[in-house]
Amino acid sequence: MKIAVLGTGVVGKSLAGKLASIGHDVALGTRDPAATLARTATGNFGDPPVADLVKAQPSISVRTFADAAAHGEVAILATGGGVTIAAAEAAGSGLDGKIVMDLSNPLDFSKGFPPTLSVCNDDSLGEQVQRALPNAKVVKTLNTVNVSVMTDPGALPGGADAHTLFVCGDDADAKARVTALLGEWFGWRDVLDLGDITTARGTEMYLPLWLRMMGAVGKPGFNIKVVR
């Protein structure tokens, strides 16, 4: 299917590569495609520059946020939290009526590590995205796991049944569709619907715990199982 992946950081590149590798028609959205393709530096996590990605997987097209959004049947918003709303606004009406999976977290690194949250408690980035895109069906998901877990949940001990992912959003059909896509694309099996988009506050405010757990277990490749 045609999928817009908005954001060219490690998450956007990894998802684009994985989705293209299983046959999807991926448009990678960025502010300035020419500038993005001109970059040659390896990313902070050892991720290759976008130019190398599209050389290896030529079916991935690099487009403006608006063009990528218009191309996709569904969109994945995978930018850093600080530019999420700007990216959503740039994508704009190209996302009308479509499912938008919002993966971003409002992490503020300006005071060092671990980051604080730039929005929390009585609002969330997920709600802000839904307000910025009132005609889209925003589903907050995948923001509670590292990118290595996002695309290969079966690799954790016990496999994909042994840990849990969340979906939050106002549209029940969109959440059901996203749950199915997460299974088809990546193999997610235990996906828990937390409720409307305000429940994104819960999954975003979990990040401070996630960061401390990462420190305690010594790696980003872990997740939680809701034992119920």
Added chain:
Amino acid sequence: MKIAVLGTGVVGKSLAGKLASIGHDVALGTRDPAATLARTATGNFGDPPVADLVKAQPSISVRTFADAAAHGEVAILATGGGVTIAAAEAAGSGLDGKIVMDLSNPLDFSKGFPPTLSVCNDDSLGEQVQRALPNAKVVKTLNTVNVSVMTDPGALPGGADAHTLFVCGDDADAKARVTALLGEWFGWRDVLDLGDITTARGTEMYLPLWLRMMGAVGKPGFNIKVVR
């Protein structure tokens, strides 16, 4: 052993009852013991009044916060978040040099349900307790589970090995001692040390997710396993 349980809500009463039932000498701390013992109303969670608890388990003594603190070799701070610091200050120097397990969460119900947090992001109630009790060894723990899970982790599916509890605090020996006590008293087996007392921000900011998960799974008797 001599244990101070500070707070006479459902958590304090349940812990006091459990600890007394396995032979410990429990002092239940409250602001005004006579007023506490005079109450006859059942609590919001069907929990019996303190007078009924001590009638059933006469080894539990009801004392002022300061007297209970002085009695305990270790203390459990189990008040509602809104009165945690007042209780800690009332306990005062009776806690000097002792381990204080802080179970409280800074939940603000003033705007309805689900509650927001009265402190978060760049501070935590755990840190506030440690600042209020600079000579105590504060260990944040048990605040991420319902009271039914606190005292009987083995009752969840898969037993006590199947889910995780956290400890946060500045004193490594105190965390190790608390980890051992949680095993002896209640049967906790997977206890993860997150780091210093600032990591309490993580476990307290998890509460908004916990509240939404409770709604999704339809019961408070659940927990998370850190799959790593």
